[in-house]
Amino acid sequence: MAFTKVCSLDDLWEGDMEMRPVGKVPVLLVYPEGGEIHAFQGICPHQQVPLWDGKFEGTTLTCKAHEWTFDGNTGEGINPGGCTLAEYKVKIEGEDVYVDVEGVTPTFAAATGEAITTDK
Numbered sequence: 001m002a003f004t005k006v007c008s009l010d011d012l013w014e015g016d017m018e019m020r021p022v023g024k025v026p027v028l029l030v031y032p033e034g035g036e037i038h039a040f041q042g043i044c045p046h047q048q049v050p051l052w053d054g055k056f057e058g059t060t061l062t063c064k065a066h067e068w069t070f071d072g073n074t075g076e077g078i079n080p081g082g083c084t085l086a087e088y089k090v091k092i093e094g095e096d097v098y099v100d101v102e103g104v105t106p107t108f109a110a111a112t113g114e115a116i117t118t119d120k
């Protein structure tokens with residue numbers, strides 16, 4: 001698959017997040033304050049809850065289910081650590097935002113077998 005247009009820059013303001021499907025893949029677009037637009041897997045790696053139902057504040061994404069938090073600039077787990085959101089390629093052309101999901105597999109905690117610890 002190639003890059004697919006998912007929205008225009010007017011649809012995603014700095015500090016916001018939006019879910020935009022690419023085919024059957026739910027893609028979470030985030031625009032961290034002071035950063036650039038990123039596209040991450042739309043489903044939480046913990047227990048597969050939609051991340052777009054959570055909160056995005058500043059640069060931090062919080063899942064609504066058990067409040068795992070992720071860095072919106074990198075996708076890295078803040079709490080717990082050791083769990084990073086899969087990231088898709090983003091391309092901006094003019095006012096349009098494109099995402100390429102090819103070759104990227106979402107991360108799921110149960111599938112990785114990694115030891116994930118939480119401060120909670």
Ligand code: FES
Binds near residue numbers: 045046047063
């Ligand atoms: S499903 Fe997201 S934190 Fe548990």
